Amino acid sequence: MAEHAVNFAAASKAALQDSQLRGNFRRAMDGLMSKRAVQFADAKEWHTMRALAASVRLRALAKLPELLEQLETNLTRNGIQVHWASTTAEANAITLGIMRKANATLAVKGKSMVTEEMHLNAFLEDHDIEVLESDLGEYIVQLDGTMPSHIIMPAIHLNTKQIAHLFKQKIKDAASTGEDAAALTDLARRILRQKFMNAGVGMSGVNAAVAETGTLCLIENEGNGRMCTTVPPVHIAFMGLEKVVEKLEDVPPIISLLPRSATGQPITTYVNMISSPRKEGEKDGPREIHVVILDNGRSSVYADPELRDTLRCIRCGACMNHCPVYTKVGGHAYEAPYPGPIGKILVPQMEGLAKRGEMPHACTMCNACVEICPVQIPIVEIMGRLRVEAVHPSASVKDSGARASKTEALVWKGWAAMNSSPLAYKIATTAMSAVGNAAPGSLPLLKEWTSVRSKPRFAPRTLHDLARKKGIPNV
Amino acid sequence: MSDARAAILGTLRRTRDAHPVTPPPSDFTPLAEKQWPPEERLPRIRRMMEAVHTEFLDATEADWPAVVTDFLTRAGAANLLYAPGTADGAKLANAHSPSPPRGEGRGEGDAPQPRTSQEEVSATPNTDAVAPPHPNPLPGGERGNIAGDLRLIPYDRPIEDFKQQMFEGIDAGLTGTLGAIADTGSLILWPSADEPRLLSLVPHIHVALLRADALYDSFWQAMRDQRWADAMPTNALLISGPSKTADIEQTLAYGVHGPKRLVVVIVR
Numbered sequence: 001m002a003e004h005a006v007n008f009a010a011a012s013k014a015a016l017q018d019s020q021l022r023g024n025f026r027r028a029m030d031g032l033m034s035k036r037a038v039q040f041a042d043a044k045e046w047h048t049m050r051a052l053a054a055s056v057r058l059r060a061l062a063k064l065p066e067l068l069e070q071l072e073t074n075l076t077r078n079g080i081q082v083h084w085a086s087t088t089a090e091a092n093a094i095t096l097g098i099m100r101k102a103n104a105t106l107a108v109k110g111k112s113m114v115t116e117e118m119h120l121n122a123f124l125e126d127h128d129i130e131v132l133e134s135d136l137g138e139y140i141v142q143l144d145g146t147m148p149s150h151i152i153m154p155a156i157h158l159n160t161k162q163i164a165h166l167f168k169q170k171i172k173d174a175a176s177t178g179e180d181a182a183a184l185t186d187l188a189r190r191i192l193r194q195k196f197m198n199a200g201v202g203m204s205g206v207n208a209a210v211a212e213t214g215t216l217c218l219i220e221n222e223g224n225g226r227m228c229t230t231v232p233p234v235h236i237a238f239m240g241l242e243k244v245v246e247k248l249e250d251v252p253p254i255i256s257l258l259p260r261s262a263t264g265q266p267i268t269t270y271v272n273m274i275s276s277p278r279k280e281g282e283k284d285g286p287r288e289i290h291v292v293i294l295d296n297g298r299s300s301v302y303a304d305p306e307l308r309d310t311l312r313c314i315r316c317g318a319c320m321n322h323c324p325v326y327t328k329v330g331g332h333a334y335e336a337p338y339p340g341p342i343g344k345i346l347v348p349q350m351e352g353l354a355k356r357g358e359m360p361h362a363c364t365m366c367n368a369c370v371e372i373c374p375v376q377i378p379i380v381e382i383m384g385r386l387r388v389e390a391v392h393p394s395a396s397v398k399d400s401g402a403r404a405s406k407t408e409a410l411v412w413k414g415w416a417a418m419n420s421s422p423l424a425y426k427i428a429t430t431a432m433s434a435v436g437n438a439a440p441g442s443l444p445l446l447k448e449w450t451s452v453r454s455k456p457r458f459a460p461r462t463l464h465d466l467a468r469k470k471g472i473p474n475v
Numbered sequence: 476m477s478d479a480r481a482a483i484l485g486t487l488r489r490t491r492d493a494h495p496v497t498p499p500p501s502d503f504t505p506l507a508e509k510q511w512p513p514e515e516r517l518p519r520i521r522r523m524m525e526a527v528h529t530e531f532l533d534a535t536e537a538d539w540p541a542v543v544t545d546f547l548t549r550a551g552a553a554n555l556l557y558a559p560g561t562a563d564g565a566k567l568a569n570a571h572s573p574s575p576p577r578g579e580g581r582g583e584g585d586a587p588q589p590r591t592s593q594e595e596v597s598a599t600p601n602t603d604a605v606a607p608p609h610p611n612p613l614p615g616g617e618r619g620n621i622a623g624d625l626r627l628i629p630y631d632r633p634i635e636d637f638k639q640q641m642f643e644g645i646d647a648g649l650t651g652t653l654g655a656i657a658d659t660g661s662l663i664l665w666p667s668a669d670e671p672r673l674l675s676l677v678p679h680i681h682v683a684l685l686r687a688d689a690l691y692d693s694f695w696q697a698m699r700d701q702r703w704a705d706a707m708p709t710n711a712l713l714i715s716g717p718s719k720t721a722d723i724e725q726t727l728a729y730g731v732h733g734p735k736r737l738v739v740v741i742v743r
Binding site for chain 2: 272
């Protein structure tokens with residue numbers, strides 16, 4: 001992966017011109033927002049529940065190293081093998097090792113955003129291992145050869161017609177399938193059932209890992225997660241190191257808020273809690289379970305007390321649904337595993353500000369995401385902090401200072417000087433009133449502003465002038 | 476790889492100790508407050524689960540095998556996978572067996588013992604496709620074909636021994652439950668050696684028995700009352716409807732990977 005800067009502005013410009021895409025997102029996000037609002041009609045319940053969920057996540061972060069050790073101890077005691085990976089490359093290598101040992105050439109995967117961070121599918125395919133995404137949305141995106149555009153609804157950028165067309169192109173017996181969602185879903189069911197049956201390894205993410213009992217909790221609607229974690233002889237679960245919670249009792253608050261925030265459902269169809277591989281006498285379930293605990297920059301996020309709050313996230317995606325920027329440009333414009341508000345604060349910290357310096361700027365700071373975040377992450381504050389980090393070298397964030405610009409620094413220095421001296425201020429504002437309107441918008445510095453906005457009209461008299469004329473004292 | 480472990484835990488510990496967090500206390504009151512009067516729990520569960528296409532049947536301890544058989548026959552199911560080692564499974568088999576010592580102790584009491592149908596059905600998949608008429612048909616008259624067309628298949632061996640049949644030849648699966656949750660309309664299942672995990676996942680129709688007195692207000696309450704944290708099973712599940720997706724343009728479609736239909740039999 002090259003460390004060149006990802007150009008969000010260019011990608012979003014292209015997205016904005018795609019009216020089909022904008023329509024797809026607008027409709028979907030409007031639907032999701034109104035469904036969520038119904039779930040949280042009781043304001044008191046919302047406030048107390050999110051305070052509880054936030055406390056659960058904060059307590060987990062307060063004891064993070066101890067809880068990870070306790071989790072490892074209890075998982076191991078339960079017969080689940082634990083692997084640690086500092087980088088995505090290490091995690092990929094661990095996965096390949098497990099697959100090779102199991103002689104597996106086909107893996108089925110339930111939704112896992114951590115494996116998107118790892119680019120695991122591409123890595124395994126390079127080693128002649130087939131990985132099939134089994135969540136319907138992920139399956140569609142995989143067929144299309146693209147990335148998920150939303151962490152909960154990966155194929156939200158496509159409409160039914162586009163998906164029907166894709167199926168016709170890529171699946172042999174799709175020609176006779178109708179173009180409605182039910183028929184397309186049924187086709188995917190038939191194809192994927194064969195794969196569940198034959199896969200040597202099942203892969204999944206983890207929504208919460210319970211230190212107290214050594215339990216992996218997964219939530220989903222389709223049943224593909226249960227298939228992946230029950231049918232193949234080996235199950236590999238991938239989790240970011242922040243996914244641990246202290247007690248089993250800490251799971252219900254998360255299970256309650258996550259689906260309600262994400263899709264406006266009171267609960268997902270399945271809550272799947274796994275504490276052990278197949279025991280003696282049991283007739284199904286994997287004989288081996290592996291958990292890969294991935295760092296990939298999270299421990300440096302954790303190191304900074306302000307940025308640490310990024311790790312509270314439970315990946316509900318509600319911040320995307322409510323973000324005015326995300327809704328207009330869609331998920332692909334970010335070119336990142338995590339788009340939208342949480343992506344804008346998480347990805348720059350993981351991948352560095354040289355590559356991702358634009359991301360924290362793709363935000364109007366409207367605070368909508370902060371208001372609906374079920375674990376009260378101060379997303380906008382962190383966004384502001386990252387903007388500062390991008391221009392000021394420090395030890396806190398990878399590649400901080402990467403966007404520092406001498407010109408910009410000079411402009412702000414001048415701006416400060418002008419505003420701190422009454423004489424300089426008077427001269428400057430009088431000059432702007434007199435000749436500002438005559439200055440062409442194409443001037444250097446001004447151009448940056450006028451390329452996307454109309455040039456402001458300067459009033460013929462300054463505010464101070466007018467006030468003085470009115471006889472207001474002390475101006 | 477243990478290098479990664481040491482590095483990760485080292486960084487976390489060092490930086491946490493440099494900037495410790497004091498989390499606010501966790502106040503579980505909002506979960507404790509999720510309560511419904513006992514008589515409202517079942518209607519609420521039913522309403523919430525029906526909203527996501529779950530079907531309900533009413534039955535008694537005495538007649539649930541007949542109710543299940545009748546429903547599945549009408550639904551066009553040719554067979555039913557069940558757990559022969561559970562009390563419910565034994566009862567079902569007993570109700571289907573051709574000439575068991577059925578003293579009609581139905582209703583209360585312990586699970587019936589006979590397991591006669593187990594070998595018969597499993598060993599000869601085709602020859603005994605036609606079971607005898609149900610001994611306890613529902614009132615109303617379709618005796619004859621009520622039990623006649625539904626073949627019982629016991630889940631009595633490791634999945635590896637009949638994977639293909641499981642995926643391609645099973646119409647319905649029957650499980651018990653540990654109860655249901657009023658807050659979200661969810662069934663609680665703890666699969667076991669006797670009642671395996673795939674019974675509630677692979678068959679197109681999942682039939683679940685719910686005892687009408689095993690109802691909880693919330694997941695949190697159920698977990699505390701049943702003391703889950705003391706000893707978690709291999710797999711614990713909440714199931715709140717048939718398998719579904721909205722991944723194609725937010726249009727709800729049922730029966731993606733798991734059961735297309737979830738049928739809850741309320742046993743009083």
